Amino acid sequence: MSSIRSRPEPPRFALVDCNNFYVSCERVFQPHLEGLPVVVLSNNDGCVVARSNEVKRLGLPMGAPAFKWQAFLERHGVRVFSSNYALYADMSDRVMSVLASLAPEIEIYSHDEAFLLFQGSWRRDLKEYAGRIRSEVGRRTGIPVSIGLARTKTLAKLANKLAKTVPGFQGVLDLEGRPDTDRLLSALPVKDVWGIGPRYAALLERHGIRSVLALREADEQWIKKRLTVVGLQTVLELRGIPCIGLEASPPPAKSLRRSRSFGRPVRDLEELREALTVHVHSAAQRLRANQQVAGCLHVFLQTNRFKPEPQYSAQRSTALTQATNGTQPLLKTALGLLKRIYKPGYAYTKTGVILSDLQPEASRQLSLWEAEPPKREGPKGLMQVMDRINTAYGKGTLQYASAGTERAWEMRRERLSGAFTTSWADIAGVKP
DNA sequence: TCTGGGGTCCTAGGACCC
DNA sequence: TCTGGGGTCCTAGGACCC
Numbered sequence A: 001m002s003s004i005r006s007r008p009e010p011p012r013f014a015l016v017d018c019n020n021f022y023v024s025c026e027r028v029f030q031p032h033l034e035g036l037p038v039v040v041l042s043n044n045d046g047c048v049v050a051r052s053n054e055v056k057r058l059g060l061p062m063g064a065p066a067f068k069w070q071a072f073l074e075r076h077g078v079r080v081f082s083s084n085y086a087l088y089a090d091m092s093d094r095v096m097s098v099l100a101s102l103a104p105e106i107e108i109y110s111h112d113e114a115f116l117l118f119q120g121s122w123r124r125d126l127k128e129y130a131g132r133i134r135s136e137v138g139r140r141t142g143i144p145v146s147i148g149l150a151r152t153k154t155l156a157k158l159a160n161k162l163a164k165t166v167p168g169f170q171g172v173l174d175l176e177g178r179p180d181t182d183r184l185l186s187a188l189p190v191k192d193v194w195g196i197g198p199r200y201a202a203l204l205e206r207h208g209i210r211s212v213l214a215l216r217e218a219d220e221q222w223i224k225k226r227l228t229v230v231g232l233q234t235v236l237e238l239r240g241i242p243c244i245g246l247e248a249s250p251p252p253a254k255s256l257r258r259s260r261s262f263g264r265p266v267r268d269l270e271e272l273r274e275a276l277t278v279h280v281h282s283a284a285q286r287l288r289a290n291q292q293v294a295g296c297l298h299v300f301l302q303t304n305r306f307k308p309e310p311q312y313s314a315q316r317s318t319a320l321t322q323a324t325n326g327t328q329p330l331l332k333t334a335l336g337l338l339k340r341i342y343k344p345g346y347a348y349t350k351t352g353v354i355l356s357d358l359q360p361e362a363s364r365q366l367s368l369w370e371a372e373p374p375k376r377e378g379p380k381g382l383m384q385v386m387d388r389i390n391t392a393y394g395k396g397t398l399q400y401a402s403a404g405t406e407r408a409w410e411m412r413r414e415r416l417s418g419a420f421t422t423s424w425a426d427i428a429g430v431k432p
Numbered sequence B, C: 001t002c003t004g005g006g007g008t009c010c011t012a013g014g015a016c017c018c
Helices: A019-029 A051-060 A068-076 A087-103 A126-141 A153-165 A181-186 A198-206 A212-216 A220-238 A269-289 A325-339 A379-394
Strands: A012-018 A038-041 A048-052 A079-081 A105-112 A113-118 A144-149 A173-176 A255-266 A290-301 A312-325 A346-354
Touching: A012 A153, A019 A038, A019 A048, A038 A051, A048 A051, A051 A346, A087 A105, A087 A113, A087 A126, A113 A269, A126 A144, A126 A173, A144 A153, A153 A173, A181 A212, A198 A220, A212 A220, A255 A269, A255 A312, A269 A290, A269 A325, A269 A346, A269 A379, A290 A325, A312 A325, A325 A346
Parallel strands: A038 A079, A144 A173
Antiparallel strands: A012 A113, A012 A144, A038 A048, A105 A113, A255 A346, A290 A312, A290 A346
């Protein structure tokens, strides 16, 4: 009402990102790795999915196949670890709960990233506060993080990138009100923008849009035509107009996939059945934990596309007559589909299941022949018992017979570190 | 011997309907 | 010569994210 009053400051987003997350998790429990080159491999010890700064400086790219870089890793004395998801998931929970205790609003964006939103009275001295968050996370979890602050999520992502890579910023950067913002953005390539992947980056570069600053100034109509409304949203966010809000609670999943590459080629239908059984069981268990049911089930099967040998891949899906989250009906359907797409004579590398058309269990569509939802007895009670046992005693304690017991197809994890925080056998000790 | 796994959203085009 | 117009739904493919 009064024009004398200063304009309210806009809300500010922070992006908190754990530095080289998986590597940092390994270092928390093996402090001697500090300062040494370290990588963590994907499932099956396949690709490099996390690199320490030392390794990044050596020029090893993200996603590099480990076997192709074997000599490089040895030459530089790189410490190599299989991925240890039990450890990383637990460390992620710890980092997120520290963040949640320090910020008014939080969106857990991935296992190593969270957006925070500061409004109203929180706006003062945000940069200093972010520094406190950073040191508090470090003190309570041992994980180093970087924090970027800005008016929009897309800008906060960029601020984070700068905070992490420009030495002077020391892990925290607030992009708001900086006179040198344009200079900083003109030095960043367009591929660094959240939402600009390799294809769009190449397209933009062909049209002379090379820096983040150039993208910010690009023509809206052209962007909408070539990068869809999503790209337009990105450009508006770069201009400081918030288009993407904070999602405090994740929306319910729409689909769910379980698959894994085999540790070695598999030719036999029986072995494929075993692997698929494990995946269906795991997917169904997740479904039950989410209190959802699936209306549609897809099964797929593929050979190794990198190998010069006969290739075959197939997928088949079916709408379930009755949406369910029971392992038995899903398994029966899945194994039936697998049998129909399987062809002998190929060396398969992967099979898996996708559950889609997910609905909340409570509001499940009843089938025409079903007068009322099934009681909690029968298969459902059995499922609950199985889930509880598997949660308490470890994944796979109780399994379906078709999952097999030989498991020759299971993945390789030859360089696994201990489950330092989730298994009593491996728990970290303190020397007196 | 060896190349991860799990998601979301948008668009174009075809089928179908009135 | 000349072959409507507009709406909805579904799917495949392409893009992106971590």
